[in-house]
Amino acid sequence: MPYVQNTEEDVQQMLAAIGVKSIDDLFAPIPAELRFKGEMKNIAPAKSEADVIRDLQNLARKNRDTSSFASFLGGGIERHFIPHVVDHISLDGNFITAYTPYQPEVSQGTLTSIFQFQTMVSSLTGFPISNASLYDGATAVAEAVMLSLHSSQKKHKKENRRKVVTPVNLHPEYRATLNTYAHASGLVDVVEVGYDKNTGLIDRAAFNKAIDGGGVLCALLPYPSFFGTVEDLRPLVEKVHAADAVAVAVANPIALSLLATPGEMGCDVAVGEGQPLGCYQALGGPAFGFFSCKEDFIRHMPGRIVSQTVDIEGKRAFCLALKTREQDIRREKATSNICTNQALMALRAVIYLAAWGKRGFVELGEQVASNARYAAQALEKAGAKRRFASAPFFNEFVVEGPADLEARGRKAGILPGINLSRFHSDMKNCYLISVSELNTKDEIDRLAALFR
Known part of the structure; x- marks a missing residue:
C-alpha cells in the first residue's frame, strides 16, 4: 500500500x-x-502519450458497429438518424452529467432542459405528469409496478394485492428485471399470460382469467409488443379498471409519432425505453427510461420531478418538486431507491425532438412505417414466412428464416435481426426484423435475398 x-x-x-x-x-x-x-512481468515498457493513443486507435479500428452493416437489429435498442445538432449541444461540458442538480439557484439551464424533457414526454404519452427520466426502459417498467403497489397500499388498505399481470409478449429483458424486483422485495407476484400463436397479440382469455382471479395490482400492456404487433389497448384497459387496478402501457416512443397515446387509450401510466430518441445503440447503452402518469399517481412516482415556479423577482424559474417522495428524505419510506436520472440522455432526447419538430416527428414515423411495410412485403415475396401476419405492426415484425441466416448475413454485410430462439424456445429460426428510416431499398432488397 x-x-x-x-x-x-x-x-x-x-x-x-x-x-x-x-x-x-x-x-x-x-x-x-x-x-x-x-513485479508484473507481462506489462509492456512505458510509452509516450502519442504512442499510447496510436495503439488505442489501432485497436479501435478493429471494432465494427451497426453503421458498418445493413442492420435490422432492434428489440428496444434501435438505430435512427441523429441530427448533428444533438451531439453538438449535448457534448457541451456544461451539460455533461447524469444528475439532477440540488442547487436550483445555480442550475437553471439544466433544470430548464429537464422541464422541457418532461413536457415533451407528456405530449408523447398523453399524460400531464412526467419525471426527469429513469435508468432505462426495464427499470421504468419495474418502477411502474412499484408505483402500483404503493398506490394500492393506500387505496386498498384491507386487501393484500400482489398480482402483476405480465404478457409474455412483453420484452423478455423487461420481464427479467421485473422478476428481480419481485424476488428481492417479496412484495409482488408476477403472473405471466401467453400470447395468441396466430396473431402475436395478448391471449384475451388468459388475460381475462388472470384479472378475474382477483388481487391484481396492475397489468403491463406492450405497445407495441416485443414481436412488433400493435393492438387496441382499450378493451384490456377496461378489464383492468373493472378490477380497480392500474393499467401500464409499455410504449415505443417512435411509434407514438403515429399511434394513439397511452392516455387516449385510457391507461394510467406509460413507461418505456427512450434510447430511440437521439441516443446511439452503443452496445445497448447508455439510454434512459421515460415515465409518465395521471396526476392521481404523482406522489407515488419514482425519480426527480422538475417544476416551474417564479423567483424572488417574479421571473420564471425551475426547481425540484415533491422531494418528500425521495429516498434522501424519506429513507425506507421513499417511493423508490432511484436517486438520480439520466440527465444527459434526456437532454439528447429534448434536442432530438426539437430538431424534428412536431410535424417532422410525424413524418419520421411515417417513413419508418413505410420502410417496414416494404420490408415485410419484400421478405414474403422472397419466400420468408411472416409470423403474426394478420396483426398490425409499426416498425418490427417476425419472420421464419433459414437456420444459417446469421452466417449468410455476416458474409453479405447484413445483420438480419434478433434470433428469437434466445428468448422463446418455440421460435426456432425466427427473427425479429427491425426497420428504420435509415434502411434503404437496396439494404432491404439485400436482406430479402438472404431468404431465397
Missing part, C-alpha cells in the same frame, strides 16, 4: 481497530497462489 498517505502509526491504529495484525491479513481470503508477488 505504498500510495496511501498514512503513517505507520496510523496503519497500526486502523489494523488494531478492525482486529487484524498486518495488512497481509486483509488479503487472507485470496488463495496464496493467486496473490501478487513481486
